[in-house]
Amino acid sequence: MHTPVTIIGAGLGGLTLARVLHVHGIPSTVYEADPSPSARPQGGMLDIHDYNGQLALEAGGLMDEFHAIVLEGRQAMRFLDRDGTVLFERADEGTGGRPEVMRGDLRDILLDSLPAGTVRWGQKVGSARTVGGGRHEVTFADGSTVGTSLLVGADGAWSRVRPLLSSTTPEYIGKSVVETCLLDAGIRHPAAAEAVGGGSMIAHTPGREIFAHRERADTLHAYIGLSEPQDWFDAIDFADGAVATARIAQEFDGWAPELTALITDSDIAPVLRPLHALPAGHRWDRVPGVTLLGDAAHLSAPNGEGANLAMLDGAELGTALAAHPDDIEAALTAYEQAMFPRSTEAATIGEPEAHGTDSDSQAVRALITALTGSEKQEQTQ
Numbered sequence: 001m002h003t004p005v006t007i008i009g010a011g012l013g014g015l016t017l018a019r020v021l022h023v024h025g026i027p028s029t030v031y032e033a034d035p036s037p038s039a040r041p042q043g044g045m046l047d048i049h050d051y052n053g054q055l056a057l058e059a060g061g062l063m064d065e066f067h068a069i070v071l072e073g074r075q076a077m078r079f080l081d082r083d084g085t086v087l088f089e090r091a092d093e094g095t096g097g098r099p100e101v102m103r104g105d106l107r108d109i110l111l112d113s114l115p116a117g118t119v120r121w122g123q124k125v126g127s128a129r130t131v132g133g134g135r136h137e138v139t140f141a142d143g144s145t146v147g148t149s150l151l152v153g154a155d156g157a158w159s160r161v162r163p164l165l166s167s168t169t170p171e172y173i174g175k176s177v178v179e180t181c182l183l184d185a186g187i188r189h190p191a192a193a194e195a196v197g198g199g200s201m202i203a204h205t206p207g208r209e210i211f212a213h214r215e216r217a218d219t220l221h222a223y224i225g226l227s228e229p230q231d232w233f234d235a236i237d238f239a240d241g242a243v244a245t246a247r248i249a250q251e252f253d254g255w256a257p258e259l260t261a262l263i264t265d266s267d268i269a270p271v272l273r274p275l276h277a278l279p280a281g282h283r284w285d286r287v288p289g290v291t292l293l294g295d296a297a298h299l300s301a302p303n304g305e306g307a308n309l310a311m312l313d314g315a316e317l318g319t320a321l322a323a324h325p326d327d328i329e330a331a332l333t334a335y336e337q338a339m340f341p342r343s344t345e346a347a348t349i350g351e352p353e354a355h356g357t358d359s360d361s362q363a364v365r366a367l368i369t370a371l372t373g374s375e376k377q378e379q380t381q
Contacts, residue, residue, distance in 0.1 A: 013310030014154030020318030
């Protein structure tokens with residue numbers, strides 16, 4: 001392929017695409033709004049699955065680097081009732097297919113695998129337009145432009161490339177999460193650390209949940225989920241951490257103190273993250289010279305699949321382009337025909353509502369089945 005690929009967004013999906021293209025000798029340029037790789041935190045732990053995310057890393061020849069950053073023991077999982085009772089527990093025996101890594105470490109592996117200058121930092125996209133003949137022009141916030149005959153939108157939920165293909169925009173799903181962190185948990189927050197265990201912990205009731213990871217350096221990273229309309233959250237002053245913490249904790253009145261400590265004892269101010277999604281089954285008609293991957297293509301409610309799917313999208317798109325070096329449209333068609341059904345199927349994983357649950361125990365059973373594949377549901381009786 002003689003035309004460099006233009007990728008918008010240096011997230012995991014865009015970088016995986018750039019890496020697989022590099023393996024096949026195809027040049028690419030990645031434009032990223034962040035001014036540098038360390039401009040902002042890259043998030044917490046990710047479980048990288050052997051049926052999608054790891055396949056992408058294999059395509060990029062990065063499995064050795066991946067194994068070097070795996071956090072041992074973090075595949076352990078437990079489900080708790082809101083009174084702290086352990087309903088289900090799975091130890092990490094080192095044989096599971098979803099090893100955990102820090103998102104920032106994974107991104108660094110991908111960045112380090114690319115030739116110098118592949119990523120252009122501080123290039124925030126303002127808009128993109130079609131200029132004819134399968135070519136497109138991207139305009140950046142500083143007024144500069146770049147033209148390309150192969151444009152890939154890997155720029156997330158609020159993609160500036162998506163309007164070239166689809167008028168659909170993400171909608172609020174009726175739920176938000178509030179993010180908290182407890183540092184040096186084993187020493188400073190022992191009860192919460194015991195509740196979370198060595199890996200992940202979920203305590204779920206309809207409309208309310210606490211999901212926590214034990215990350216590197218004994219940090220507990222928690223996501224407090226509440227199913228409420230956006231104006232409910234708008235009424236809370238998140239600029240005042242103490243006020244916001246107290247209001248969110250009020251919604252978990254009666255829960256075990258070792259669980260509510262994941263809210264009240266946070267060492268950072270609570271961070272509100274509204275959740276949005278594209279319609280399940282979102283797709284578009286083929287437009288010459290442009291496509292999407294990851295959240296830009298199929299944003300869904302968080303269920304552990306998003307990053308994995310974005311990486312697999314990037315790997316499969318790169319592989320398709322390498323297989324059709326003289327026919328970009330054939331490559332994009334093959335990629336999209338596989339990506340559309342895969343992302344549609346993944347969108348409902350882990351959603352208890354999709355299983356018709358209407359009680360605490362049903363919700364827990366649905367989550368256990370969806371997230372672990374376990375048949376040991378008798379443990380939740």
